[in-house]
Amino acid sequence: MIYRSQQLALRYFAASMLLFGVMIAAGLLTSLYYLRVGFLLDVFHFSTAKILHIDTLVLWLLMGFLGSVYWFLPLELEREVEWIGLAQKAFWIFVGTVAAVAATLSFVQYGGTSAASLWLINQGRKYVEAPRWACVLIAAVLVLFGVNVVATALRARRMTGILAVLIADLIPLIVLFLNAFSAEPNMSKDLFWWWWLIHLWVEATWEVFIGCVLAWSLLHLLGASRAIVESWLYVEVAMVLGTGILGLGHHYFWIGTPSYWLGIGGFFSALEPLPLLGMVIHAIYDAGAHRHQILNRPAFAWLLAEAFGNFLGAGVWGFMMTLPQINLFAHGTQWTASHSHFAFWGAYGCAVISVIYLVLQKIRAGRGDFESQAWKWAFALLNIGLVGMSSALLIAGMAQAFYERAIGGSTFQAFLTAQANRWMTEGLQARVLFGLVFTLGYFVLLYDFWKIGKGRRAPETTLRKEASG
Amino acid sequence: MKPEELLFASLLLGVFALAGGAYGSFFAIGKLGRSRLLLFTSRVFFGLQAVLCLVLLRVSTLHLGWKLFLVASLLGYAVVPPLAWSALESLHGKEKGKS
Numbered sequence: 001m002i003y004r005s006q007q008l009a010l011r012y013f014a015a016s017m018l019l020f021g022v023m024i025a026a027g028l029l030t031s032l033y034y035l036r037v038g039f040l041l042d043v044f045h046f047s048t049a050k051i052l053h054i055d056t057l058v059l060w061l062l063m064g065f066l067g068s069v070y071w072f073l074p075l076e077l078e079r080e081v082e083w084i085g086l087a088q089k090a091f092w093i094f095v096g097t098v099a100a101v102a103a104t105l106s107f108v109q110y111g112g113t114s115a116a117s118l119w120l121i122n123q124g125r126k127y128v129e130a131p132r133w134a135c136v137l138i139a140a141v142l143v144l145f146g147v148n149v150v151a152t153a154l155r156a157r158r159m160t161g162i163l164a165v166l167i168a169d170l171i172p173l174i175v176l177f178l179n180a181f182s183a184e185p186n187m188s189k190d191l192f193w194w195w196w197l198i199h200l201w202v203e204a205t206w207e208v209f210i211g212c213v214l215a216w217s218l219l220h221l222l223g224a225s226r227a228i229v230e231s232w233l234y235v236e237v238a239m240v241l242g243t244g245i246l247g248l249g250h251h252y253f254w255i256g257t258p259s260y261w262l263g264i265g266g267f268f269s270a271l272e273p274l275p276l277l278g279m280v281i282h283a284i285y286d287a288g289a290h291r292h293q294i295l296n297r298p299a300f301a302w303l304l305a306e307a308f309g310n311f312l313g314a315g316v317w318g319f320m321m322t323l324p325q326i327n328l329f330a331h332g333t334q335w336t337a338s339h340s341h342f343a344f345w346g347a348y349g350c351a352v353i354s355v356i357y358l359v360l361q362k363i364r365a366g367r368g369d370f371e372s373q374a375w376k377w378a379f380a381l382l383n384i385g386l387v388g389m390s391s392a393l394l395i396a397g398m399a400q401a402f403y404e405r406a407i408g409g410s411t412f413q414a415f416l417t418a419q420a421n422r423w424m425t426e427g428l429q430a431r432v433l434f435g436l437v438f439t440l441g442y443f444v445l446l447y448d449f450w451k452i453g454k455g456r457r458a459p460e461t462t463l464r465k466e467a468s469g
Numbered sequence: 470m471k472p473e474e475l476l477f478a479s480l481l482l483g484v485f486a487l488a489g490g491a492y493g494s495f496f497a498i499g500k501l502g503r504s505r506l507l508l509f510t511s512r513v514f515f516g517l518q519a520v521l522c523l524v525l526l527r528v529s530t531l532h533l534g535w536k537l538f539l540v541a542s543l544l545g546y547a548v549v550p551p552l553a554w555s556a557l558e559s560l561h562g563k564e565k566g567k568s
Binding site: 225227228231232235263266267270271273274277278280281282284285287288289308311312315316317319320321323325326328329330398401402406407 | 470471472475476478479480482483485486487489490493494498501502530531532534535538542545546549550554557560561564
Protein backbone atom coordinates (compact mmCIF):
# COMPACT_ATOMS: atom_id res chain seq x y z
CA MET A 1 0.00 0.00 0.00
CA ILE A 2 1.43 3.35 -1.01
CA TYR A 3 -1.06 6.16 -0.55
CA ARG A 4 -2.50 7.64 2.64
CA SER A 5 -5.76 7.94 0.75
CA GLN A 6 -5.89 4.16 0.48
CA GLN A 7 -5.35 3.79 4.22
CA LEU A 8 -8.29 6.13 4.65
CA ALA A 9 -10.28 3.92 2.25
CA LEU A 10 -9.68 0.94 4.54
CA ARG A 11 -11.06 2.90 7.50
CA TYR A 12 -14.15 3.79 5.47
CA PHE A 13 -14.64 0.13 4.55
CA ALA A 14 -14.30 -0.93 8.21
CA ALA A 15 -16.85 1.71 9.27
CA SER A 16 -19.11 0.65 6.40
CA MET A 17 -19.06 -3.00 7.51
CA LEU A 18 -19.73 -2.00 11.13
CA LEU A 19 -22.77 0.03 10.04
CA PHE A 20 -23.87 -2.86 7.81
CA GLY A 21 -23.95 -4.95 11.00
CA VAL A 22 -25.94 -2.29 12.88
CA MET A 23 -28.38 -2.16 9.95
CA ILE A 24 -28.87 -5.93 10.09
CA ALA A 25 -29.31 -5.95 13.89
CA ALA A 26 -31.84 -3.09 13.74
CA GLY A 27 -33.61 -4.80 10.82
CA LEU A 28 -33.93 -8.07 12.71
CA LEU A 29 -35.25 -6.21 15.72
CA THR A 30 -37.74 -4.32 13.54
CA SER A 31 -38.98 -7.55 12.00
CA LEU A 32 -39.76 -8.97 15.48
CA TYR A 33 -42.20 -6.14 16.31
CA TYR A 34 -44.45 -7.45 13.51
CA LEU A 35 -44.62 -10.88 15.11
CA ARG A 36 -45.39 -9.92 18.72
CA VAL A 37 -47.76 -7.12 19.56
CA GLY A 38 -46.30 -5.08 22.42
CA PHE A 39 -42.75 -6.28 21.82
CA LEU A 40 -40.36 -4.02 23.81
CA LEU A 41 -43.27 -1.67 24.51
CA ASP A 42 -42.01 1.44 26.33
CA VAL A 43 -38.47 0.02 26.26
CA PHE A 44 -37.31 0.48 22.68
CA HIS A 45 -39.77 1.95 20.17
CA PHE A 46 -40.44 0.31 16.81
CA SER A 47 -39.89 3.68 15.14
CA THR A 48 -36.40 3.96 16.65
CA ALA A 49 -35.38 0.50 15.44
CA LYS A 50 -36.77 1.33 12.01
CA ILE A 51 -34.91 4.66 11.86
CA LEU A 52 -31.67 2.92 12.79
CA HIS A 53 -32.31 0.29 10.12
CA ILE A 54 -32.96 2.64 7.21
CA ASP A 55 -30.47 5.38 8.17
CA THR A 56 -27.60 2.91 8.59
CA LEU A 57 -28.58 1.45 5.21
CA VAL A 58 -27.84 4.82 3.60
CA LEU A 59 -24.70 5.35 5.67
CA TRP A 60 -22.99 1.98 5.17
CA LEU A 61 -23.40 2.30 1.43
CA LEU A 62 -22.29 5.94 1.40
CA MET A 63 -19.18 5.09 3.44
CA GLY A 64 -18.47 2.18 1.08
CA PHE A 65 -18.72 4.57 -1.89
CA LEU A 66 -16.39 7.15 -0.34
CA GLY A 67 -13.91 4.41 0.58
CA SER A 68 -13.98 3.10 -3.00
CA VAL A 69 -13.14 6.50 -4.45
CA TYR A 70 -10.39 7.13 -1.89
CA TRP A 71 -8.94 3.76 -2.95
CA PHE A 72 -9.14 4.17 -6.73
CA LEU A 73 -8.49 7.92 -7.10
CA PRO A 74 -4.71 7.87 -6.39
CA LEU A 75 -4.35 4.88 -8.73
CA GLU A 76 -6.24 6.74 -11.44
CA LEU A 77 -4.17 9.92 -11.15
CA GLU A 78 -0.93 8.33 -9.89
CA ARG A 79 -0.61 10.77 -7.03
CA GLU A 80 -1.75 11.27 -3.45
CA VAL A 81 -5.18 12.81 -2.93
CA GLU A 82 -5.01 16.55 -2.24
CA TRP A 83 -5.85 17.66 1.31
CA ILE A 84 -5.75 14.09 2.51
CA GLY A 85 -4.99 15.24 6.09
CA LEU A 86 -8.32 17.07 6.17
CA ALA A 87 -10.07 14.07 4.65
CA GLN A 88 -8.69 11.88 7.44
CA LYS A 89 -10.04 14.29 10.07
CA ALA A 90 -13.34 14.44 8.21
CA PHE A 91 -13.63 10.66 8.49
CA TRP A 92 -13.55 10.85 12.28
CA ILE A 93 -16.02 13.74 12.23
CA PHE A 94 -18.32 11.61 10.08
CA VAL A 95 -18.01 8.60 12.39
CA GLY A 96 -18.46 10.73 15.53
CA THR A 97 -21.53 12.40 14.02
CA VAL A 98 -23.12 9.06 13.14
CA ALA A 99 -22.45 7.72 16.66
CA ALA A 100 -23.89 10.87 18.29
CA VAL A 101 -26.99 10.76 16.08
CA ALA A 102 -27.52 7.06 16.83
CA ALA A 103 -27.27 7.80 20.58
CA THR A 104 -29.64 10.79 20.31
CA LEU A 105 -32.24 8.85 18.33
CA SER A 106 -31.97 5.83 20.64
CA PHE A 107 -32.22 7.66 23.96
CA VAL A 108 -33.99 10.99 23.29
CA GLN A 109 -35.86 10.42 19.99
CA TYR A 110 -37.98 13.58 19.83
CA GLY A 111 -38.47 16.94 21.47
CA GLY A 112 -41.01 19.76 21.58
CA THR A 113 -42.30 21.69 18.59
CA SER A 114 -39.43 24.11 18.46
CA ALA A 115 -36.50 24.92 16.21
CA ALA A 116 -34.20 23.57 18.93
CA SER A 117 -35.66 20.08 18.40
CA LEU A 118 -34.95 20.29 14.67
CA TRP A 119 -31.38 21.38 15.30
CA LEU A 120 -30.53 19.09 18.20
CA ILE A 121 -32.77 16.01 18.26
CA ASN A 122 -34.72 14.92 15.18
CA GLN A 123 -35.85 16.53 11.92
CA GLY A 124 -38.74 14.07 11.74
CA ARG A 125 -38.31 13.28 8.05
CA LYS A 126 -37.86 9.67 7.01
CA TYR A 127 -34.27 8.82 6.02
CA VAL A 128 -33.08 12.26 7.15
CA GLU A 129 -34.17 12.11 10.77
CA ALA A 130 -30.68 13.21 11.86
CA PRO A 131 -30.77 16.63 13.54
CA ARG A 132 -29.60 19.61 11.54
CA TRP A 133 -26.23 20.00 13.21
CA ALA A 134 -25.42 16.47 12.03
CA CYS A 135 -26.68 17.15 8.50
CA VAL A 136 -24.47 20.28 8.37
CA LEU A 137 -21.42 18.19 9.27
CA ILE A 138 -22.32 15.40 6.83
CA ALA A 139 -22.78 18.02 4.07
CA ALA A 140 -19.36 19.45 4.98
CA VAL A 141 -17.78 15.97 4.72
CA LEU A 142 -19.37 15.52 1.29
CA VAL A 143 -18.14 18.96 0.14
CA LEU A 144 -14.62 18.15 1.33
CA PHE A 145 -14.81 14.81 -0.50
CA GLY A 146 -15.75 16.71 -3.68
CA VAL A 147 -12.87 19.14 -3.14
CA ASN A 148 -10.48 16.18 -2.65
CA VAL A 149 -11.48 14.70 -5.99
CA VAL A 150 -11.49 17.95 -8.01
CA ALA A 151 -8.29 19.36 -6.47
CA THR A 152 -6.40 16.10 -7.08
CA ALA A 153 -7.48 16.06 -10.73
CA LEU A 154 -6.47 19.72 -11.14
CA ARG A 155 -3.10 19.19 -9.47
CA ALA A 156 -2.45 16.10 -11.58
CA ARG A 157 -3.45 18.06 -14.72
CA ARG A 158 -5.17 14.92 -15.86
CA MET A 159 -8.75 13.98 -16.63
CA THR A 160 -10.11 10.58 -17.54
CA GLY A 161 -13.60 9.73 -18.74
CA ILE A 162 -14.51 7.95 -15.50
CA LEU A 163 -13.25 10.84 -13.40
CA ALA A 164 -15.13 13.41 -15.51
CA VAL A 165 -18.38 11.49 -14.98
CA LEU A 166 -17.68 11.22 -11.25
CA ILE A 167 -16.93 14.95 -10.89
CA ALA A 168 -20.10 15.86 -12.81
CA ASP A 169 -22.02 13.54 -10.48
CA LEU A 170 -20.59 15.13 -7.34
CA ILE A 171 -22.54 18.34 -8.00
CA PRO A 172 -26.03 16.79 -7.73
CA LEU A 173 -24.76 14.45 -5.00
CA ILE A 174 -23.95 17.44 -2.79
CA VAL A 175 -26.67 19.85 -3.96
CA LEU A 176 -29.49 17.33 -3.55
CA PHE A 177 -28.36 16.61 0.00
CA LEU A 178 -29.24 20.23 0.85
CA ASN A 179 -32.86 19.05 0.68
CA ALA A 180 -32.18 17.49 4.06
CA PHE A 181 -32.54 20.96 5.62
CA SER A 182 -36.02 21.78 4.37
CA ALA A 183 -38.64 22.80 6.94
CA GLU A 184 -41.67 23.13 4.67
CA PRO A 185 -44.91 22.90 6.70
CA ASN A 186 -47.07 21.90 3.69
CA MET A 187 -46.78 18.11 3.55
CA SER A 188 -47.29 17.80 -0.22
CA LYS A 189 -44.63 20.42 -0.95
CA ASP A 190 -42.30 18.89 1.60
CA LEU A 191 -42.67 15.41 0.07
CA PHE A 192 -42.28 16.85 -3.43
CA TRP A 193 -38.74 18.07 -2.60
CA TRP A 194 -37.96 15.29 -0.17
CA TRP A 195 -38.18 12.78 -3.03
CA TRP A 196 -35.52 14.78 -4.87
CA LEU A 197 -33.17 13.76 -2.08
CA ILE A 198 -34.40 10.21 -1.61
CA HIS A 199 -35.16 9.12 -5.16
CA LEU A 200 -32.74 11.24 -7.18
CA TRP A 201 -29.88 10.41 -4.86
CA VAL A 202 -30.57 6.71 -5.18
CA GLU A 203 -31.77 6.31 -8.76
CA ALA A 204 -29.65 9.01 -10.39
CA THR A 205 -26.56 10.22 -8.52
CA TRP A 206 -25.84 6.95 -6.70
CA GLU A 207 -26.36 4.91 -9.89
CA VAL A 208 -23.82 7.12 -11.70
CA PHE A 209 -21.46 7.06 -8.72
CA ILE A 210 -21.52 3.26 -8.50
CA GLY A 211 -21.16 3.11 -12.30
CA CYS A 212 -17.83 4.98 -11.95
CA VAL A 213 -16.70 2.74 -9.07
CA LEU A 214 -17.60 -0.39 -11.07
CA ALA A 215 -15.79 0.99 -14.12
CA TRP A 216 -12.62 1.30 -12.02
CA SER A 217 -13.26 -2.18 -10.60
CA LEU A 218 -13.46 -3.65 -14.10
CA LEU A 219 -10.15 -1.98 -15.02
CA HIS A 220 -8.39 -3.39 -11.97
CA LEU A 221 -10.20 -6.70 -11.64
CA LEU A 222 -10.26 -7.86 -15.24
CA GLY A 223 -7.67 -5.63 -16.86
CA ALA A 224 -10.44 -4.49 -19.19
CA SER A 225 -9.64 -1.84 -21.80
CA ARG A 226 -10.23 1.72 -20.56
CA ALA A 227 -11.77 2.78 -23.89
CA ILE A 228 -14.33 -0.02 -23.68
CA VAL A 229 -15.16 0.55 -20.02
CA GLU A 230 -15.56 4.29 -20.53
CA SER A 231 -17.69 3.94 -23.69
CA TRP A 232 -19.99 1.52 -21.88
CA LEU A 233 -20.10 3.81 -18.83
CA TYR A 234 -21.31 6.73 -21.00
CA VAL A 235 -24.04 4.61 -22.58
CA GLU A 236 -25.24 3.18 -19.27
CA VAL A 237 -25.15 6.52 -17.49
CA ALA A 238 -27.21 8.08 -20.30
CA MET A 239 -29.77 5.27 -20.17
CA VAL A 240 -29.98 5.14 -16.36
CA LEU A 241 -30.36 8.91 -16.09
CA GLY A 242 -32.79 8.97 -19.03
CA THR A 243 -35.15 6.63 -17.23
CA GLY A 244 -34.25 7.31 -13.58
CA ILE A 245 -34.65 11.10 -13.41
CA LEU A 246 -38.27 11.25 -14.56
CA GLY A 247 -38.89 7.85 -12.96
CA LEU A 248 -39.00 10.06 -9.86
CA GLY A 249 -42.61 10.61 -10.87
CA HIS A 250 -43.72 7.23 -9.48
CA HIS A 251 -43.26 8.71 -6.00
CA TYR A 252 -45.49 11.65 -6.97
CA PHE A 253 -48.54 9.44 -7.60
CA TRP A 254 -50.38 9.85 -4.31
CA ILE A 255 -48.92 12.87 -2.50
CA GLY A 256 -51.11 15.65 -3.88
CA THR A 257 -49.13 16.46 -7.04
CA PRO A 258 -50.86 17.00 -10.44
CA SER A 259 -52.18 13.87 -12.17
CA TYR A 260 -49.83 14.15 -15.15
CA TRP A 261 -47.21 12.59 -12.91
CA LEU A 262 -49.11 9.31 -13.17
CA GLY A 263 -48.20 9.05 -16.85
CA ILE A 264 -44.70 10.48 -16.60
CA GLY A 265 -43.68 8.49 -13.54
CA GLY A 266 -45.23 5.24 -14.74
CA PHE A 267 -43.72 5.52 -18.22
CA PHE A 268 -40.14 6.31 -17.23
CA SER A 269 -39.93 3.98 -14.27
CA ALA A 270 -41.39 1.13 -16.33
CA LEU A 271 -38.52 1.71 -18.81
CA GLU A 272 -35.92 1.21 -16.08
CA PRO A 273 -35.50 -2.58 -16.53
CA LEU A 274 -34.13 -2.07 -20.07
CA PRO A 275 -30.78 -0.40 -19.16
CA LEU A 276 -30.46 -2.86 -16.29
CA LEU A 277 -30.85 -5.69 -18.81
CA GLY A 278 -28.04 -4.04 -20.79
CA MET A 279 -25.86 -4.26 -17.67
CA VAL A 280 -26.63 -7.98 -17.33
CA ILE A 281 -25.54 -8.53 -20.96
CA HIS A 282 -22.34 -6.57 -20.25
CA ALA A 283 -21.59 -8.63 -17.13
CA ILE A 284 -22.06 -11.92 -19.04
CA TYR A 285 -19.87 -10.67 -21.89
CA ASP A 286 -17.10 -9.71 -19.46
CA ALA A 287 -17.38 -13.03 -17.65
CA GLY A 288 -16.72 -14.80 -20.95
CA ALA A 289 -14.18 -12.43 -22.47
CA HIS A 290 -11.99 -12.31 -19.34
CA ARG A 291 -12.64 -15.72 -17.80
CA HIS A 292 -8.97 -16.74 -17.92
CA GLN A 293 -7.75 -13.49 -16.35
CA ILE A 294 -9.92 -13.56 -13.23
CA LEU A 295 -7.63 -13.92 -10.20
CA ASN A 296 -10.19 -12.66 -7.73
CA ARG A 297 -13.25 -14.89 -7.95
CA PRO A 298 -15.05 -13.47 -4.88
CA ALA A 299 -14.91 -9.92 -6.26
CA PHE A 300 -16.10 -11.09 -9.66
CA ALA A 301 -18.92 -13.19 -8.22
CA TRP A 302 -20.19 -10.16 -6.28
CA LEU A 303 -19.91 -8.05 -9.43
CA LEU A 304 -22.12 -10.54 -11.29
CA ALA A 305 -24.51 -10.60 -8.32
CA GLU A 306 -24.71 -6.81 -8.61
CA ALA A 307 -25.78 -6.95 -12.27
CA PHE A 308 -28.38 -9.69 -11.76
CA GLY A 309 -29.57 -8.35 -8.37
CA ASN A 310 -30.03 -4.87 -9.79
CA PHE A 311 -32.11 -6.22 -12.70
CA LEU A 312 -34.25 -8.42 -10.46
CA GLY A 313 -34.63 -6.07 -7.48
CA ALA A 314 -34.93 -2.71 -9.19
CA GLY A 315 -36.14 -3.96 -12.60
CA VAL A 316 -38.50 -6.90 -12.13
CA TRP A 317 -39.71 -6.12 -8.59
CA GLY A 318 -40.14 -2.46 -9.54
CA PHE A 319 -41.98 -3.22 -12.80
CA MET A 320 -44.51 -5.32 -10.92
CA MET A 321 -45.79 -2.34 -8.97
CA THR A 322 -44.91 0.79 -10.91
CA LEU A 323 -47.93 1.23 -13.20
CA PRO A 324 -50.30 3.71 -11.50
CA GLN A 325 -53.33 1.39 -11.43
CA ILE A 326 -51.33 -1.18 -9.43
CA ASN A 327 -49.25 1.31 -7.49
CA LEU A 328 -52.45 2.83 -6.10
CA PHE A 329 -52.79 -0.30 -3.93
CA ALA A 330 -49.15 -1.30 -3.52
CA HIS A 331 -47.53 2.02 -2.54
CA GLY A 332 -46.21 2.03 1.01
CA THR A 333 -47.07 -1.59 1.82
CA GLN A 334 -44.68 -4.46 2.62
CA TRP A 335 -44.60 -4.89 -1.16
CA THR A 336 -42.57 -1.65 -1.37
CA ALA A 337 -40.31 -2.89 1.40
CA SER A 338 -39.71 -6.07 -0.61
CA HIS A 339 -38.72 -4.03 -3.69
CA SER A 340 -36.44 -1.68 -1.75
CA HIS A 341 -34.64 -4.54 0.06
CA PHE A 342 -33.86 -6.32 -3.19
CA ALA A 343 -33.03 -3.18 -5.18
CA PHE A 344 -30.64 -1.66 -2.62
CA TRP A 345 -28.87 -4.98 -2.21
CA GLY A 346 -28.56 -5.61 -5.94
CA ALA A 347 -27.62 -2.13 -7.01
CA TYR A 348 -25.26 -1.10 -4.22
CA GLY A 349 -24.66 -3.67 -1.47
CA CYS A 350 -23.13 -6.29 -3.79
CA ALA A 351 -20.97 -3.62 -5.46
CA VAL A 352 -19.48 -2.39 -2.18
CA ILE A 353 -18.66 -5.98 -1.12
CA SER A 354 -17.06 -6.61 -4.54
CA VAL A 355 -14.80 -3.56 -4.17
CA ILE A 356 -13.75 -4.62 -0.65
CA TYR A 357 -12.68 -8.05 -1.99
CA LEU A 358 -10.77 -6.32 -4.78
CA VAL A 359 -8.96 -4.10 -2.28
CA LEU A 360 -8.18 -7.02 0.07
CA GLN A 361 -6.58 -8.93 -2.78
CA LYS A 362 -4.38 -5.96 -3.70
CA ILE A 363 -3.14 -5.44 -0.15
CA ARG A 364 -2.79 -9.10 0.88
CA ALA A 365 -2.22 -11.41 -2.04
CA GLY A 366 -1.07 -9.36 -5.01
CA ARG A 367 -1.23 -11.88 -7.83
CA GLY A 368 -0.97 -14.77 -5.36
CA ASP A 369 -3.72 -17.19 -4.36
CA PHE A 370 -6.90 -15.41 -3.27
CA GLU A 371 -9.43 -18.11 -2.56
CA SER A 372 -11.40 -19.50 0.39
CA GLN A 373 -14.41 -21.65 1.17
CA ALA A 374 -15.87 -18.97 3.42
CA TRP A 375 -16.54 -16.46 0.65
CA LYS A 376 -18.76 -19.00 -1.11
CA TRP A 377 -20.71 -19.61 2.09
CA ALA A 378 -21.06 -15.89 2.71
CA PHE A 379 -22.16 -15.34 -0.90
CA ALA A 380 -24.74 -18.11 -0.71
CA LEU A 381 -26.11 -17.24 2.75
CA LEU A 382 -26.36 -13.49 2.09
CA ASN A 383 -28.02 -13.91 -1.30
CA ILE A 384 -30.38 -16.71 -0.23
CA GLY A 385 -31.25 -14.68 2.87
CA LEU A 386 -31.92 -11.57 0.84
CA VAL A 387 -33.96 -13.26 -1.89
CA GLY A 388 -35.91 -15.09 0.83
CA MET A 389 -36.61 -11.88 2.75
CA SER A 390 -37.68 -10.07 -0.43
CA SER A 391 -39.96 -12.94 -1.48
CA ALA A 392 -41.50 -13.25 1.98
CA LEU A 393 -42.13 -9.49 2.07
CA LEU A 394 -43.58 -9.68 -1.45
CA ILE A 395 -46.13 -12.29 -0.33
CA ALA A 396 -46.98 -10.27 2.80
CA GLY A 397 -47.17 -7.06 0.75
CA MET A 398 -49.44 -8.56 -1.89
CA ALA A 399 -51.74 -9.84 0.84
CA GLN A 400 -51.69 -6.40 2.46
CA ALA A 401 -52.43 -4.60 -0.82
CA PHE A 402 -55.21 -7.08 -1.60
CA TYR A 403 -57.02 -7.33 1.76
CA GLU A 404 -56.31 -3.91 3.25
CA ARG A 405 -56.42 -1.69 0.16
CA ALA A 406 -58.21 -3.37 -2.75
CA ILE A 407 -60.91 -5.22 -0.79
CA GLY A 408 -61.02 -3.26 2.46
CA GLY A 409 -60.69 0.25 1.04
CA SER A 410 -57.88 1.28 3.42
CA THR A 411 -60.08 1.61 6.49
CA PHE A 412 -58.70 0.98 9.98
CA GLN A 413 -60.75 -2.22 10.19
CA ALA A 414 -59.24 -3.35 6.87
CA PHE A 415 -55.79 -2.61 8.24
CA LEU A 416 -56.45 -4.86 11.24
CA THR A 417 -57.96 -7.58 9.05
CA ALA A 418 -54.94 -7.58 6.77
CA GLN A 419 -52.52 -7.68 9.70
CA ALA A 420 -54.22 -10.83 10.96
CA ASN A 421 -54.37 -12.47 7.54
CA ARG A 422 -52.48 -15.74 7.31
CA TRP A 423 -50.60 -14.84 4.12
CA MET A 424 -49.38 -11.69 5.79
CA THR A 425 -48.43 -13.17 9.16
CA GLU A 426 -46.66 -16.18 7.65
CA GLY A 427 -44.89 -13.93 5.15
CA LEU A 428 -43.58 -11.81 8.01
CA GLN A 429 -42.50 -14.92 9.94
CA ALA A 430 -40.61 -16.20 6.90
CA ARG A 431 -38.96 -12.78 6.62
CA VAL A 432 -37.50 -13.22 10.14
CA LEU A 433 -36.17 -16.70 9.28
CA PHE A 434 -34.47 -15.49 6.12
CA GLY A 435 -33.22 -12.46 8.07
CA LEU A 436 -31.41 -14.91 10.37
CA VAL A 437 -29.88 -16.63 7.33
CA PHE A 438 -28.73 -13.21 6.09
CA THR A 439 -27.26 -12.41 9.52
CA LEU A 440 -25.31 -15.65 9.51
CA GLY A 441 -23.99 -14.74 6.06
CA TYR A 442 -22.86 -11.37 7.42
CA PHE A 443 -20.75 -13.02 10.12
CA VAL A 444 -19.22 -15.47 7.62
CA LEU A 445 -18.46 -12.49 5.36
CA LEU A 446 -16.69 -10.68 8.22
CA TYR A 447 -14.71 -13.84 8.99
CA ASP A 448 -13.71 -14.13 5.34
CA PHE A 449 -12.71 -10.45 5.13
CA TRP A 450 -10.49 -11.09 8.16
CA LYS A 451 -8.86 -14.26 6.81
CA ILE A 452 -8.87 -14.36 3.03
CA GLY A 453 -5.56 -13.95 1.22
CA LYS A 454 -3.49 -13.51 4.38
CA GLY A 455 0.02 -14.88 3.92
CA ARG A 456 -0.71 -15.71 0.29
CA ARG A 457 1.33 -12.96 -1.39
CA ALA A 458 3.14 -14.30 -4.46
CA PRO A 459 6.95 -14.13 -4.15
CA GLU A 460 8.55 -11.03 -5.67
CA THR A 461 10.46 -13.17 -8.17
CA THR A 462 7.19 -14.51 -9.57
CA LEU A 463 5.83 -11.00 -9.81
CA ARG A 464 8.92 -9.81 -11.67
CA LYS A 465 8.75 -12.78 -14.05
CA GLU A 466 5.08 -12.06 -14.71
CA ALA A 467 5.82 -8.39 -15.28
CA SER A 468 8.63 -9.09 -17.71
CA GLY A 469 6.72 -11.95 -19.40
CA MET B 470 -59.28 -2.42 -11.27
CA LYS B 471 -60.98 -5.21 -9.33
CA PRO B 472 -59.11 -6.71 -6.35
CA GLU B 473 -58.47 -10.04 -8.11
CA GLU B 474 -57.10 -8.23 -11.15
CA LEU B 475 -54.57 -6.38 -9.00
CA LEU B 476 -52.70 -9.56 -8.10
CA PHE B 477 -53.19 -11.16 -11.51
CA ALA B 478 -51.91 -8.14 -13.45
CA SER B 479 -48.98 -7.41 -11.15
CA LEU B 480 -47.79 -11.04 -11.17
CA LEU B 481 -48.07 -11.17 -14.96
CA LEU B 482 -46.08 -7.92 -15.21
CA GLY B 483 -43.39 -9.36 -12.94
CA VAL B 484 -43.13 -12.57 -14.96
CA PHE B 485 -43.15 -10.47 -18.17
CA ALA B 486 -40.02 -8.59 -17.01
CA LEU B 487 -38.47 -11.79 -15.63
CA ALA B 488 -38.98 -13.56 -18.98
CA GLY B 489 -37.29 -10.58 -20.67
CA GLY B 490 -34.32 -10.97 -18.32
CA ALA B 491 -34.15 -14.73 -18.98
CA TYR B 492 -34.29 -14.09 -22.73
CA GLY B 493 -31.39 -11.58 -22.49
CA SER B 494 -29.32 -13.79 -20.18
CA PHE B 495 -29.72 -16.95 -22.27
CA PHE B 496 -29.07 -14.95 -25.43
CA ALA B 497 -25.77 -13.64 -24.01
CA ILE B 498 -24.67 -17.01 -22.58
CA GLY B 499 -25.63 -18.72 -25.84
CA LYS B 500 -23.63 -16.21 -27.87
CA LEU B 501 -20.69 -16.60 -25.52
CA GLY B 502 -20.69 -20.42 -25.72
CA ARG B 503 -21.88 -20.45 -29.36
CA SER B 504 -24.61 -22.80 -28.22
CA ARG B 505 -27.64 -23.22 -30.46
CA LEU B 506 -29.56 -24.85 -27.64
CA LEU B 507 -29.12 -21.80 -25.34
CA LEU B 508 -29.98 -19.41 -28.16
CA PHE B 509 -33.12 -21.45 -28.81
CA THR B 510 -33.93 -21.34 -25.08
CA SER B 511 -33.58 -17.56 -25.19
CA ARG B 512 -36.14 -17.43 -28.00
CA VAL B 513 -38.49 -19.62 -25.98
CA PHE B 514 -38.31 -17.09 -23.13
CA PHE B 515 -38.95 -14.25 -25.55
CA GLY B 516 -41.92 -16.21 -26.88
CA LEU B 517 -43.18 -16.59 -23.32
CA GLN B 518 -42.79 -12.84 -22.84
CA ALA B 519 -44.78 -12.18 -26.02
CA VAL B 520 -47.54 -14.55 -24.84
CA LEU B 521 -47.66 -12.80 -21.45
CA CYS B 522 -47.91 -9.47 -23.24
CA LEU B 523 -50.81 -10.81 -25.27
CA VAL B 524 -52.58 -12.08 -22.14
CA LEU B 525 -52.11 -8.68 -20.46
CA LEU B 526 -53.53 -6.96 -23.56
CA ARG B 527 -56.55 -9.25 -23.75
CA VAL B 528 -57.43 -9.90 -20.13
CA SER B 529 -56.16 -7.12 -17.87
CA THR B 530 -58.01 -3.85 -17.34
CA LEU B 531 -54.92 -1.69 -17.69
CA HIS B 532 -55.61 1.55 -19.56
CA LEU B 533 -55.05 1.52 -23.33
CA GLY B 534 -51.94 3.73 -23.02
CA TRP B 535 -50.27 1.22 -20.74
CA LYS B 536 -51.19 -1.63 -23.06
CA LEU B 537 -49.51 0.19 -25.94
CA PHE B 538 -46.56 0.83 -23.69
CA LEU B 539 -46.30 -2.92 -22.98
CA VAL B 540 -46.12 -3.65 -26.72
CA ALA B 541 -43.39 -1.00 -27.12
CA SER B 542 -41.62 -2.42 -24.10
CA LEU B 543 -41.71 -5.92 -25.65
CA LEU B 544 -39.98 -4.49 -28.73
CA GLY B 545 -37.40 -2.88 -26.41
CA TYR B 546 -36.70 -6.25 -24.79
CA ALA B 547 -36.37 -7.80 -28.25
CA VAL B 548 -33.67 -5.41 -29.43
CA VAL B 549 -31.65 -4.61 -26.27
CA PRO B 550 -29.72 -7.94 -26.00
CA PRO B 551 -28.62 -8.20 -29.66
CA LEU B 552 -27.84 -4.45 -29.82
CA ALA B 553 -25.85 -4.52 -26.58
CA TRP B 554 -24.01 -7.64 -27.70
CA SER B 555 -23.04 -6.24 -31.09
CA ALA B 556 -21.98 -2.93 -29.46
CA LEU B 557 -19.73 -4.86 -27.05
CA GLU B 558 -18.26 -6.96 -29.87
CA SER B 559 -17.64 -3.88 -31.97
CA LEU B 560 -15.93 -2.06 -29.05
CA HIS B 561 -13.73 -5.07 -28.29
CA GLY B 562 -12.98 -5.54 -32.01
CA LYS B 563 -11.85 -1.92 -32.33
CA GLU B 564 -9.59 -2.27 -29.29
CA LYS B 565 -8.04 -5.49 -30.64
CA GLY B 566 -7.47 -3.73 -33.98
CA LYS B 567 -5.61 -0.91 -32.21
CA SER B 568 -3.38 -3.27 -30.24
